[in-house]
Amino acid sequence: MGKGFFISKTLGIVGVIVGTGVVATIIALSVVYSQEKAKIHEAVNPPTTPSTPWEHYRLPDSLSPVSYNITLWPRLVVNASTGLYIFTGQSAVVFQCEKDTDLILIHANKLNLTLLSLISRDGATAPAIKKSWLEVPTQFLVIQLNSNLMAGRQYELYTEFIGELADDLGGFYRSEYTEGTSPPVRKVVATTQMQPVDARKAFPCFDEPAMKAVFHMTLLHAHGTVALANGMNLVNVTVNGQDVTRTSFQPTPLMSTYLLAFVVSEFGFIQSPEGEKVLIRIWARKQAIAEGQGDYALEKTGPILEFFENYYSSSYPLTKSDQIALPDFSAGAMENWGLITYRETALLYNPASSSNGDKEWIATVISHELAHMWFGNLVTMKWWNDLWLNEGFASYVSYLGANSAEPTWNVTDLIVLKEVHGAMSVDALASSHPLSSKEEDVMRPAQISELFDTITYSKGAAVLRMLSEFLTEPVFARGLSTYLNTFKYSNTVYQDLWKHLQMAADSTPGLDLPASVDDIMNRWILQMGFPVVTIDTATGSINQRHFLLDPDSGTVHMIMMLSNLLNYYVPGRPAQSLLTVPIWEPNIFQCPCVFIQAIPVINRAQVVDDAFNLARARIVSTILALRTTLFLQREREYMPWQTADRNLGYFFLMFDRSDVYGPMQAYLNKQVTPLFNHFKTITADWTKIPEKHTDQYNQVNAISIACSTGVAGCEELTTGWFKDWMKTPENNTIHPNLRQTVYCSAIAAGGVEEWDFAWRMYREASIASEADKLMYSLACTRVPWLLNRYLNYCLDPEKIRKQDATFTIVYIAGNVVGQSLAWDFVRTNWNHLFNE
Template identity: 60%
Template sequence: MAKGFYISKTVGVVGIVVGAAAVATIIALSVVYSQEKAKNNEVKPTEGTTTTTTTTTAAPTTAPSNEPWDSYRLPDTLLPDTYDVTLWPRLKPDNRGIYIFTGNSSVVFRCVKETDLILIHSNKLNLTAAPTLTALGSTPAPTIKTHWMQVTTQYLVIQLNDKLKVGESYELFTKFLGELADDLGGFYRSVYTENGQEKMLATTQMQPTDARKAFPCFDEPAMKAYFNITLLHDPETTALSNGRDIETVDVTVDGTTLKKTTFEQTRKMSTYLLAFIVSEFESINAIADDIRVFARKDAIAAGQGEYALNITGPMLKFFEEYYNSSYPLPKSDQIALPDFNAGAMENWGLITYRETALLYDPAVSSNGNKERIATIISHELAHMWFGNLVTIRWWNDLWLNEGFASYVEYLGADSAEPTWNIKDLIVLADVHRVFAIDALASSHPLSSKEEDVVRPEQISEVFDAISYSKGASVLRMLSDFLTEPVFVRGLSSYLNHFQFSNTVYTDLWDHLQIAVDQTSTDLPMSISAIMDRWVLQMGFPVVTINTATGHLSQEHFLLDPESNVTTPSQFNYEWIVPIRWMKNTGEQPLYWLQAKQAFRVTGNDWIVANLNVLGYYRVNYDMDNWERLLSTLQTSHESIPLLNRVQLIDDAFNLARAKIIPTTLALRTTQYLSTEREYMPWKSALDNLDYYYLMFDRSEVYGYLQAYIRQQVEPLFDHFKKLTGNWTDVPEGHYDQYNQVNAIRMACSSGLEECTTLVSGWFQQWIDNPSVNPIQPNLRATVYCTAIAAGGAKEWDFAWGMFQNATIAIEADKLRAALTCTTIPWLLNRYLEFTLDPNLIRRQDATNTIISIASNVVGQPLAWDFIRANWAYIFTQYGGGSFSFSNLINGITKRFSTEFELKQLEQFRDDNSEVGFGSGTLAIQQSIERTNANMKWLAQNKAAVMEWLINTNQIKPLG
């Protein structure tokens, strides 16, 4: 699955509201249906259909026991081989206004351990006939004694009168009915408008545990099987699934004329990778490669699928070469959905996307939108091998799937767009991003024990930045010190050996070790000995280099050094660290840090370690080396490699927050920026200064901070004014286009009157002539936000109207985010209420909209009150098991920095303990930890920061 928090790797959807931090990243929204229709989640059949509801024995009502059906993991008694599934989604409601689907499924399984019990996952499905069991061998099948739905653990439980025999195969047949809800999970419906007419489609999202909402199945990743899918659907619609359609015929069912589409059998695969879709969409295709892109008819007619189609073929060829393995399937379909819970999902042969992640229109799509599409497509295509062909055995190793795809997505995108130099962006988008979370005492290791990740909400909780971004970061580090040829050699061996099977992460280490042993690669110890320290313990080290004594040391880096680390580590929070470094005279040989060791440096040289940020660690220096580096930044910053300028800023600010170096030293790393024209150092600085906005935008320090930022950014603003011919041209370079956005965003938000006048003028031109938008696509998110923040109800209402009428999802997304930028409280309160109405704000966008409002300093207390007042409703409606809830809680509380706010947060935790927090449970603890750290930081640094800002160039506050 793609990162649910995708917007762009490089540029935020909206600019900073005056006095607010940068808007939070877009969060995936995975919604589950809110109301159980009956005790067994029963949905009664539509009147007039031929289905009838069977009576099932009530589930035991006693307390949880040691019975197999009270365990969330399947027993190791049965193994599925083949499924035959037929489904009929109704795209029109019944006479009660309920959308349903009906179906039947046969699963052939083999008994591997003697048992008189069949457990098969089933959630929110109602059986419409008694299940039947047939033996495929010579011995008759045992008769069924009783069956029931075990709601808590989501099983159909079937007890037999006799035992199944080891080695024999059996076929279980079920008929069922479910609700085709709008909950974005399992088999669900999505609605959109085309030519003024409301249209409906049926689609799927199975990962991680929702295939069981579509049909009864052994819904664990190791339970791979072959699937034969048949879909019944309305004549005007088209059906899609993982395999090619091999036949479509007209049929009549219960007097209804339908099409029946049968698909070829899938390869052996996991249930979470299944997909089936019924829609009126159209497609474009590359016939030679059997690649198709599906979307709404008007989107296809407008050519919005062309870019995705054009880059998919080259990316597939890149990955075939990279993996040294042919694409495993005969076709590759991609489809853009109006309602989707994540960025994208790697269903084998039928990848599903949000519209904003697949459709590109140069008239409205920014450079960042285009990059996002390229990287998400690359991420999903990478999964076709790593994740789909070879699959993790259980969700505790999710990081291996998602971390790997998050790393190589940059390689695949680079193959399609080589002029972007996109591979460097992993430092900002993944390494530095996840440092902030992994530096908390409440972080967690990449890989957990299987028994610690069993319930659906626990599984959803591992879909976090640790799995994606830390996974990507440590695999990039591994690839670097092994060298890419050795890494790829071991990877190819791993994929070929385990194809169509399942693995644990150590299997990859084994095959990489074989590749190392076959080459002259020099390592201080085995791959397992090195990498298990990065996988099995949370956090990362800060490496301290003393250039005076020539010694190195390492310690566990914690943002709050006084926090209590309760998670034990077998490695005592020590790592085997590959040190790439350089002196002012050039790059030096790779050095391995295992303990405190001698390190030869020349006293008058400046040195930089973690060259190009290829390692997953921070670096601190003695003060003399820091001074040499600061002097070099001021006099000849280009002599320090670009990514290490990025690193110096990020390391300094975070070392300061951890009280390792003075806060004023961190601030000094930004002084040279008035002469910096590269995007990435600016982005690093602004990301870190966001924390200062969060801490100070409600205090007297804020005015001085704004004045300093304006002083530093004004030369950059003038640079792009000249470069673009007074804002008429678009910069040529990929990163220059991003930095132009930074220049306008920060100049306006820091009070540069010329910028605000410019931006408000553009927006007013649009208001005056709504049919012609004069604002360049790259600048729209920032311009919309700034103009709405500077304006009033007129500007907000205009943008709301344009949002409601937007036919292109990317444009609608920019407007939706920009509407959170207003500084008028009643407008923000009204907007919060809109998030509860899916007719106004789509379910997939609701939590992100709330987070964006909370990012606005005016909106933050409103959003916090809203969440507390509506938590039970939001938790029920928007799915406690979804992985968006951790981001919602973190996004709402990131500004908390007072004793009063801490008490409120603790009270919120206690008041809602019975309702629960689902996948946000860990986020509550992280928010409390972060609030404590913020309080300490403010007490220790507020006066020093204010004094430094006042003394730096005699800055006076704005206002």
């Protein structure tokens, strides 16, 4: 799954993306607040030891599914009697009895079961059902039988049920949008998000990743709508006497329930040319398809899919790859086999309003999801405690896939900024956790959901990148290939991958590892955090300790192999992101020209990041950290500037009310002025856009930092562009790359008039990426009551979609005026935010 945006799962992820200390503080306080409430609840209601099988959260090993035959009928209009959107369904699951038992436990959540029956598949009489009920806490349908099911025999459980097609973004749910203008018509989409544990909300199932089965899907849907599922549609027939179509689909391969997907909509699509080995279709709202917003995704999906076929040395195992952009979606995207679901911003690209950042996001998310088609779907983790391997791997190789599709972007370097630095900022907290958990420590749905965080995705990507670097990419890919071929259509634990990578290393002449793959990697995944290494240049002694941003927050014992740490730096390759105490001459940064010439761009960024983190941990002085930014006067590359801006942003937020704020602002003004003037020159006074991908990013930095520090001419530039747009709302001439920073600067400098105009443009935006830019910028106002109004809008899905509420709150928390407002709002509305 692409990085998610649930408030219950990923406030931490979004906090890292925003990259401010205060945001992280608010998030941490929110989590602590929730934890303390939970402790009080547990003190009053202490947990009891499960005494019956249905009080456990894991399925017993007595039954295993073979196949499902499922028919679902979503109603895309409100039910007159209940006032709800509903779906009806029937399911027949064939299962094998592995051990004699008189009990059937199968997951079911929020379903009203209307019929239940059991038959034996071999013609014998099946045991009679004595009693059945739904066990709400553990989300089980419990069926007690009069006699035993017999080991080695197959049985079929048939159920009929009714469920709500709610707008809760989980299971089988509804998404809504408007189409047309005179008047706009509201449309409803029935869609799914099963990961991690919501397939049980759509039909009774053995809802654990190791419980793989074959799925035969049938959907009933109104005429004029189209139905999609994992397999290709086989038969479309009109149901006699009813205004519905019945669409049946090819059976799926053997797969886990969390990868199941089905959609009923009025969407349009574009597809790859006939005769291609794999049919690729891009689905979205008809207006978006007509405007060509799916063209870029269609152009890049095929090449990325081909890249992974070569990378894994394994053919794509399905005949089609549908990709669909949904108006309401909780995660960035979801790797459902054959039917990948996306947020609109992660799939749709409009050259007239989408930035280069939007384009890169689409390429990397598509790459992330396609990487899962093998690593995760074909071979699946046994249990959720190994989620880090699934998502960390896809996060790492997504940069390789995107780089193959857009080789001029050099995105493989950007993994340092986007994954490694983000992971380290979270892993340096005492509240971090190891990548790998014990299976018994991850049982309840809430515990599973908590794993979808920055550590799982970004640290997972960072350590796998490190592993690939010291093995070399060809050896790494060869080990992946044998791993996938050995375990296809089955489940594994992370040690299985280590074994195959070790086999690949052992068969490579000249590759001499300092220890086994297992020995090296377990030190990185079985304990939280990372070390800070100190080298005494006088004696040559080297020591390490657990690095914590707050050294008073406690520590844990860490054992790292020094040989592994040194291998973090691979000869001939850019140095990786490892926090070390640099051996600096005190005045080396007084000569920026020498500094810049001597150190590669990735390491210039890393020196700045290391220095500020070491300063926050009180290992080096803040003055020394600030000294590392002296070279910025002559720096023109994106990565060092982006790193400096993120780290300095923390200090600006910390000192905004102190007497050092003015001198800090004046200092950064001096550093950024040459960069601002550089881009003014090379863009012919802001009339064109730089050619280089990262230069386009750095042009945004130049304007953003210059305006926030009062560089002459910057605010006039951005407010002038914004006022021109306000005069002619239908004609926005601001370049898409610059829109977010221009909107933010102008709204910060303006008042109610600018805010209300931006809010109206947000409400009218038909392109999701444009709406996202406005959503961010509305949080830039310095007017407190406007920020409070904006926070309250987060409680109304008619104003701020549920999928966007988290972002909005975090953006406001990143505004110095909004810090305390956001914290008060989160505390006051925690139950609503967490549960809705």
